[in-house]
Amino acid sequence: MSTTSDDSVFHLDTALDATGDAHIRITGDLDWDSADEFTEAARALLRADPAPRRLRLDCARLTLCDSLGLASLLMVQRASAEAGTPLHLDNRPEALRRLLDMTGTAELFDGSAGRAADAPDASGEAGAAPPPGRT
Amino acid sequence: MTRVEGSLPQGQELLSSVGTAWMRAPYPALVVDTAGALVEINAQAARLFPAAGPGIPLADVAPDWLVEGHRRAAVTGGEDAGGPVRGRHGQWTLEAHATPGADGQVVWWLVDDTHRELAETALRNEKERHGFLAEASSRLLASLNTERCMEVAVELATRYLADAAVLVAPAAGRRHPLSLCAGDGVVHRTARIEPADVPGLKEALQGFPPVPSRWIDPSALPEWAVPEGFDGPVGSVVVTPLPGHGVPAGALILLRRSDHAAFDASEESFARVFAARAGAALSAARLYMEQTSITATLMADLLPPMLRRVHGVEFAGSYRTAQDTERVGGDFYDVHPGAAPGDKTLAVLGDVCGKGLEAAVLTGKIRSTLQALLPLAGDHQHLLRLLNGTLLNSRHTRFSTLVLASVLRQENTTHLSLTSAGHPLPLIVRQDGTVEEAPTSGTLIGVLPDVKSTTAEVDLRPGESCLLFTDGVTEARGGPLGDVMFGDDRLRAALADCAGMPAEAVVERIHMLVAEWIGDNRHDDIAVMAITAPRTTHLTAVDGHTAGRYTA
Numbered sequence: 001m002s003t004t005s006d007d008s009v010f011h012l013d014t015a016l017d018a019t020g021d022a023h024i025r026i027t028g029d030l031d032w033d034s035a036d037e038f039t040e041a042a043r044a045l046l047r048a049d050p051a052p053r054r055l056r057l058d059c060a061r062l063t064l065c066d067s068l069g070l071a072s073l074l075m076v077q078r079a080s081a082e083a084g085t086p087l088h089l090d091n092r093p094e095a096l097r098r099l100l101d102m103t104g105t106a107e108l109f110d111g112s113a114g115r116a117a118d119a120p121d122a123s124g125e126a127g128a129a130p131p132p133g134r135t
Numbered sequence: 136m137t138r139v140e141g142s143l144p145q146g147q148e149l150l151s152s153v154g155t156a157w158m159r160a161p162y163p164a165l166v167v168d169t170a171g172a173l174v175e176i177n178a179q180a181a182r183l184f185p186a187a188g189p190g191i192p193l194a195d196v197a198p199d200w201l202v203e204g205h206r207r208a209a210v211t212g213g214e215d216a217g218g219p220v221r222g223r224h225g226q227w228t229l230e231a232h233a234t235p236g237a238d239g240q241v242v243w244w245l246v247d248d249t250h251r252e253l254a255e256t257a258l259r260n261e262k263e264r265h266g267f268l269a270e271a272s273s274r275l276l277a278s279l280n281t282e283r284c285m286e287v288a289v290e291l292a293t294r295y296l297a298d299a300a301v302l303v304a305p306a307a308g309r310r311h312p313l314s315l316c317a318g319d320g321v322v323h324r325t326a327r328i329e330p331a332d333v334p335g336l337k338e339a340l341q342g343f344p345p346v347p348s349r350w351i352d353p354s355a356l357p358e359w360a361v362p363e364g365f366d367g368p369v370g371s372v373v374v375t376p377l378p379g380h381g382v383p384a385g386a387l388i389l390l391r392r393s394d395h396a397a398f399d400a401s402e403e404s405f406a407r408v409f410a411a412r413a414g415a416a417l418s419a420a421r422l423y424m425e426q427t428s429i430t431a432t433l434m435a436d437l438l439p440p441m442l443r444r445v446h447g448v449e450f451a452g453s454y455r456t457a458q459d460t461e462r463v464g465g466d467f468y469d470v471h472p473g474a475a476p477g478d479k480t481l482a483v484l485g486d487v488c489g490k491g492l493e494a495a496v497l498t499g500k501i502r503s504t505l506q507a508l509l510p511l512a513g514d515h516q517h518l519l520r521l522l523n524g525t526l527l528n529s530r531h532t533r534f535s536t537l538v539l540a541s542v543l544r545q546e547n548t549t550h551l552s553l554t555s556a557g558h559p560l561p562l563i564v565r566q567d568g569t570v571e572e573a574p575t576s577g578t579l580i581g582v583l584p585d586v587k588s589t590t591a592e593v594d595l596r597p598g599e600s601c602l603l604f605t606d607g608v609t610e611a612r613g614g615p616l617g618d619v620m621f622g623d624d625r626l627r628a629a630l631a632d633c634a635g636m637p638a639e640a641v642v643e644r645i646h647m648l649v650a651e652w653i654g655d656n657r658h659d660d661i662a663v664m665a666i667t668a669p670r671t672t673h674l675t676a677v678d679g680h681t682a683g684r685y686t687a
Contacts, residue, residue, distance in 0.1 A: 032490065067488035067534075067606075074532035074582050103536060103557035104578030104587065 010034040012041050022052035022085075027061040030069030038069075042076040046083045054111065055080050060091035065099060077108050086111040163245040166236050167193050169209045171202070174240055183224065183245065198224045201231055205241060208233040213241035221248065228252040264405055267295050271409060275416035279423040282314075282323055288377075288387070288413040289316035296406055297373070297389035297398075299365045303330070304385040304417075305340060315362035322362065332357040339376040339386035345407060348373045348398045353390075360388055371397035375410045379418030387413065430492060439662070442638075445472040445480050447544040449638035449667040452484075453646045455607075457660050465494030466605045466662035469502055471509055473543070481505075481512040484603040484664045485537025485558065493533070497581075500526065501535055515539050515554035515590050519580060526581035534581040538603050542666055549595040549668035554588050556580050559609065562602045563593055564641075568631040573601070595668040598635040602645065607661035613653040621652050638667035 010028030089109035100106035163180035200222030213235035292300035335346030353369035370393030465487035536558035557579030577588025
């Protein structure tokens with residue numbers, strides 16, 4: 001757990017609660033500099049055994065999400081869909097809400113994405129490749 | 136040791152014992168009288184001056200500097216001689232100290248100073264080399280151009296290490312770039328050479344340790360390895376590798392004339408230190424040049440096209456890349472004119488997520504795919520679905536957002552079909568300055584297995600424009616406080632003033648306002664495209680569409 005209080009500094013707080021939900025609280029800007037750290041942290045949680053019941057991302061302290069930030073959210077969405085773990089994006093700031101609406105991706109993050117139907121289509125090169133982060 | 140006969144008051148007995156000891160002192164000593172003739176010499180001095188003996192003039196056996204020193208010391212009988220005199224004698228460097236003897240005689244004590252001299256010379260050389268290396272580093276690293284870097288390396292090597300230097304770079308194809316220097320001026324050449332012709336060169340180019348110079352026969356050097364202007368036969372040769380980052384950066388051949396001392400071990404090892412610096416600089420320059428040329432090649436194909444009027448509709452675009460090259464986003468736009476005046480023209484403007492080459496490659500892929508799919512341009516949904524399928528990738532979720540605009544002018548009305556695929560919505564400015572958002576929506580491209588979109592149908596009257604833009608415009612940070620986004624409201628207000636303007640002017644105005652807003656702040660890529668229904672002009676009058684000017 002990080003103890004930094006400065007909101008402009010990116011950091012993640014992760015936790016696993018008694019009900020089996022995994023939580024990540026994102027503080028700061030989700031952009032080029034922080035996207036990989038976020039994706040890795042989420043993947044690590046999804047890999048846990050037993051797998052978390054749900055993955056909840058708390059965005060209350062998210063100050064900015066640029067296109068690479070959205071790409072990382074989509075990557076986490078893909079990983080959670082593959083793991084069969086529903087993903088929730090909680091406390092979306094206005095800017096994030098608008099970004100998700102504009103890009104038509106809002107519904108991917110409302111917890112319904114654990115269904116197999118939402119997994120990426122096995123078209124072209126996507127077919128042969130194993131899920132990211134697994135062997 | 137400086138006390139001799141005559142200066143001890145105790146008596147003859149002690150004096151004679153000192154006299155004996157003096158003869159066997161470990162340092163050479165001479166007693167010289169006021170006339171400059173030797174009185175006595177001890178055993179060490181006799182070894183140094185074999186011809187010396189009592190009565191012989193000092194000038195006959197000793198070097199000039201000592202004779203001159205004695206002439207001055209004799210005036211005072213060795214008192215206050217003003218410090219030692221120094222000079223060379225044969226292979227030695229000697230320091231001579233004068234002390235007073237009996238009857239105005241002077242006793243000279245000689246100290247062998249040869250080693251100190253050598254040490255001082257070595258220290259001086261070392262300082263010089265250190266200075267040279269510092270200069271070499273700063274000059275070598277000053278340029279990221281490989282040819283310039285090779286030039287500096289041979290120039291420096293010729294100035295400090297050898298009479299001539301040849302730098303052999305790794306082969307490009309079958310030919311090796313060479314830089315040769317024999318004093319003044321550097322010659323660059325690319326030649327098909329056989330590295331095995333120079334002993335050790337083939338190994339040096341592969342990065343193996345250098346061959347000691349004594350193993351290299353100077354007469355065996357091929358002609359290409361001796362620069363023009365090198366006068367006299369080659370006396371000695373050193374071949375040393377230029378170690379690069381992981382791969383050898385080339386090899387350096389150093390040549391000395393036969394009248395110049397051959398390379399000694401310390402010079403060879405110094406040459407290796409120099410070569411290490413030159414190699415590092417050269418390989419950095421090479422990596423940089425390679426990367427620059429790859430980027431330039433790709434970017435040349437990705438630069439946005441010049442836009443113009445197509446089938447009676449004005450198109451204008453402007454693209455400003457991010458200053459921070461590390462974060463080049465990948466905005467793009469294209470206009471594909473309809474084959475005939477009655478065919479729709481497809482305009483596309485988009486933004487690829489990512490930076491640098493990665494983004495550039497994805498941009499290129501999207502642009503060529505769209506070009507290939509042009510026959511299907513009438514159905515935006517179908518087009519986007521096909522494009523999405525091409526871009527899907529299991530490794531990453533890099534996406535693109537874009538706007539498609541199919542444009543067709545019929546009489547005075549310009550019909551637009553606008554579809555946003557996850558992109559900021561196009562804005563339309565009406566004749567009266569009203570600004571509207573095109574009611575389209577859709578999912579971004581390249582990540583999700585399926586994409587959905589709705590198309591907006593918009594008609595433009597003469598003087599009305601549709602503005603397509605990337606989020607670099609609305610998210611541009613600046614203003615009086617430096618950290619405020621340009622935002623939708625400012626963009627709408629700016630666009631309201633553009634009613635009735637030609638497309639070029641609309642783009643120019645928006646671009647200028649955003650640039651002013653940003654000031655010196657960092658910004659992302661910014662792309663803007665205006666699609667404008669021109670006010671009816673003579674040109675359209677000639678077309679027969681209208682009866683006169685400005686019928687709008």
